[in-house]
Amino acid sequence: MLPQVAPAERHMIALDLDGTVLDHGQHGDDQIPAEGYIDPDLARAIRALHEAGHEVIIATGRSVDATLPIVEALKIRPTWVIAANGAVTLKRDALAPRAYRSEIVEAFDPTSALKKIRKQLTNARYAVELAAGGFLYTDQIPAGTLPANQRRVPFEELLGVQASRVVVFSPDEQLESFMSAVESLGLTHVSYSVGTSSWLDIAPDGVTKASALELLASRLEIDRSRVFAAGDGRNDIDMLRWAARHGDAVAMGQATPEVQAVASRVTGPVEESGLLHALRDRFPELSALV
Known part of the structure; x- marks a missing residue:
């Protein structure tokens, strides 16, 4: 001690x-x-x-x-x-x-960011961690670090919610090309980071x-x-x-x-x-x- x-x-x-x-x-x-x-x-x-x-x-x-x-x-x-x-x-x-x-x-409406990303990363999987708790996703993504309370929904149901985090996972994309695609999006009013795999985390601006x-x-x-x-x-x-x-x-x-x-x-x-x-x-x- x-x-x-x-x-x-x-x-x-x-x-x-x-x-x-x-x-x-x-x-x-x-x-x-x-x-x-x-x-x-x-x-x-x-x-x-x-x-x-x-x-x-x-x-x-x-x-x-x-x-x-x-x-x-x-x-x-x-x-x-x-x-x-x-x-x-x-x-x-x-x-x-x-x-x-x-x-x-901290929460934000991810609609604008999600629409931009979907145009650039057409085969990606999308998910939203809700500010009130719970997790919505379009397709299965690695879940080890994510909430247990999950629900699969159409992409459109991710829009207009209050989110504490957005996850974008593109397993078919090489990390270098994935990072290049993310950088070209010109995302504003959000904070984001790219992981060591083709995984993107988006948070409210400045968070x-x-x-x-x-x-x-x-x-x-x-x-x-x-x-x-x-x-x-x-x-x-x-x-x-x-x-x-x-x-x-x-x-x-x-x-x-x-x-x-x-x-x-x-x-x-x-x-x-x-x-x-x-x-x-x-x-x-x-x-x-x-």
Whole structure:
């Protein structure tokens, strides 16, 4: 157990999940389960920092439904959880279902963006995560990070709703041509990021993991020099750039060059416990525990 930190000395520790906390690859001959593998030493380090009084905040592109089981697997009870790439911020509430309630939900009408994208990506699959909860989709897409409450609908039923996130998945498209098509769309009044596969996440204008963390840092009165953030995807770029201005922004070793370029440092890849090494560098007291 680490000694308790004074409130004025606590850090904000913002952690992406997939590819940062969660490993989806292989360890030797053992196939990692679909929900991902968490290094036990890493989980122990995260719990120790949380129990010492630091503000550990999960900041993920996952839906709420797919995020809270990972929080439970880490055996932590953080006050704040950020889901849907910053569009949904949860606050711990013992009386709420699953002990969390939606504190902030950013929403937008995705009609314009969806119509533009459909003209360019004719074979793509489309889905909308509703601000009020639930998920509408036109064709099946990988669902590991998405809500359990799903309903298949015609494309037209995605228009005119209030969405916290739009997902576009085009499995037949090569990533390079997919990115080129997305860049040519000239999307405005939305925030978007392209994943490592042909997967596009669209959020309300100005909403990112960074915008959600900025709001929480102000509420919590945590100095920006005591921010630690770690991630590996293009949806982490804004978060890492924000953290790097005054604090510690760590890109995972397997991250693409454009992600690594905005971080203040690069650690090892997820399969080599890169996040654990980065946390030990920042918090040397962890070395005595793990």
